[in-house]
């Protein structure tokens with residue numbers, strides 16, 4: 001169905017990177033969209049979400065966090081995808097996690113990135129020059145990880161969540177939120193009321209008198225809550241609702257998303273927990289519905305997308321039978337369930353079971369051009385991964401590619417400005433020592449610059465954290 005797309009493979013630097021060829025990747029030379037590029041990176045990009053920052057000319061830079069263990073060799077890589085050049089990488093130890101946030105201040109573009117050691121750093125986007133590093137902890141574990149940074153007040157203030165990871169794997173650091181300014185100076189803090197850890201990133205939407213901030217707490221071994229927190233620049237944070245996870249053995253690891261699920265114009269919040277449950281509440285915390293998966297672990301952020309034809313957003317949620325952080329569960333047979341749920345009611349539109357783990361957040365575009373959005377998921381097993389396009393109407397497979405082992409979210413765009421829809425995604429080697437970035441073009445699918453391809457309000461960071 002997508003004929004004639006040229007397959008062009010290039011390969012760029014990194015130690016031991018040999019030129020690729022189409023045959024190395026097992027791609028047929030017809031019948032599938034074109035692989036335009038693959039780039040190798042040393043290190044583990046499993047948990048890093050891609051971001052793309054366009055400049056005024058429409059060209060731009062792709063940022064990829066490599067959150068390799070040990071943390072001291074983690075780094076952020078930047079490349080211009082149009083010519084496949086890696087333009088800079090940060091120094092080893094400037095660890096990176098979550099979704100790198102592009103910030104435009106006049107003609108100056110910078111990127112904010114979080115670390116696994118309680119830090120946030122700002123770099124000049126064109127050169128990788130450090131601008132500042134803030135929120136430094138006294139040592140690993142004080143704040144735990146920091147996750148995706150979210151802008152509020154026209155990017156004069158930024159919010160970031162932290163918690164969870166510690167240098168001592170038996171200890172989970174209590175979670176919280178920080179608000180800081182464009183120079184990294186902390187203005188306000190919020191502590192998770194039950195001292196639960198945090199692994200998710202906040203969603204923030206305007207809500208009188210400031211912002212409604214939604215964050216999931218709890219983690220991989222204990223319960224937590226989906227919190228509604230008010231934020232104002234003058235008074236800081238104030239908790240106003242908390243919805244508990246459905247079990248005491250898992251909290252909200254995925255990030256919540258925000259959209260109107262009932263068609264009344266008011267925003268709702270959707271979170272997935274580690275108990276196989278999707279929670280939909282109003283942005284005031286009133287219950288809408290819950291839906292249940294037979295598979296427990298929700299590391300993928302839910303996707304809000306209209307699938308049913310009624311013009312109201314629906315929910316796609318993915319759950320896996322293993323938690324990538326816990327070896328005891330990853331030795332279990334790979335299994336996952338992708339649910340499409342009617343926005344107003346939570347009833348199941350379709351359910352798709354896979355013999356892989358879906359850890360990454362789904363994204364959507366109308367790949368088969370039938371007028372209904374299709375759902376792109378990355379499915380991982382111990383040794384391999386694949387990227388699947390599921391028909392948005394019934395969950396059946398539209399097409400698949402034999403790469404995509406990652407928990408980072410892929411991104412849609414038109415990176416070569418030729419009008420054809422492109423997708424960037426990563427595939428991490430089974431030994432987690434190297435990561436390959438793929439650029440796919442769906443040449444027959446027009447890119448629509450007016451729409452957002454991933455998520456819907458809140459959690460625009462798209463990250464799995």
Ligand SMILES: [Ca+2]
Nearest residue numbers: 308312313314
């Ligand atoms: Ca709908």
Ligand SMILES: [Ca+2]
Nearest residue numbers: 370372373374
């Ligand atoms: Ca479709």
Ligand SMILES: [Ca+2]
Nearest residue numbers: 414418420422
């Ligand atoms: Ca393109």
